[in-house]
Amino acid sequence: MIVEAAATLFSTRGYASASLNDIVAGTGMTKGAVYWHFPSKEEIALEIVRQMYASWPPLLGSVMAVHANALDALVACTYKAAEQFSSDLTTQAGKRLLAELPADALAKLPQPYVGWQGALCSLITDGQRRGEINDAVEPEGTAQAVVASFFGMQQVSWELTGRRDLVGRLDNFWKLVLPQLRPAAGGAAAADTSGEAG
Template structure:
């Protein structure tokens, strides 16, 4: 096996193992020895790719953004894309351990020695950009502030997924997200356009 391919496989194994351990134990509860055991690699192999547990955690935080192209495939930016994004994230939180670990690590960033709010800000910016397109087309009321809506959506989703994790191990998270949109859409969208949007995702 070529050296570069072997290194990439080792890095992937480390990230998968770290995701599983962070998902189970959180940042503080996870240890590098747990991650090494889960990955089946040596300490030297881990340190070749990541200099610390925190650097490994930051690498995983970016995993949640891998869902963005899936949500944007429709090619028409706007409000339905935001709905689809939240539903895609809801499904990934049930099925994708890297995304689950990523979101847990974002919530626990207060325990990092070098916390970074960029992930929240990045989601807010992405959603605001979609809402700006929607507002230009008349799908979002003109008097509304898209930055405020984007902040609300990110905060509301964070609360929903946390409650769903505690109450149902996220089994009903897509249904909870759809319920959120059924209540929120009438306050954002002019009545004549409301039927264009599907809270369950398109």
């Protein structure tokens, strides 16, 4: 309840412009009750970012459960994350808070992006071992490029269209990058992005 109310405010107005009083007003609770759970606005913001981080491993797990092929899974992760950025307030607020929280608050959180970079790097390495991803690409640099490009696309798409063109942007990105990742002729079946775009 408190987290939802705060996420709504942080995602639309940003951290500095949303006061604890605004958040309290959004909850329908008394100020005392809100304070009992969270002693400060910063504590609520940290909880939102932690919930966003906690949502990624299940997201990755759900993608892996559906896609046995590592290259399919890699591509599907980005569409699934795009869906979450487009529909989930906690994620929208969490991403914005990471850019706006003061440095001493950020220091209480794990580093952003590195969890994703590590997960995608493992996925690429596993895929290469199984002949599903081209051996020639460097797993860590590729994972870093995919993660940063994803976050760039979601940010640009947010600023220009409220994330309405995010799926189209992912389609364009994968058209450009996927051929490099496909196993050389004779490897496992090539991945297909078209099923992810819906």
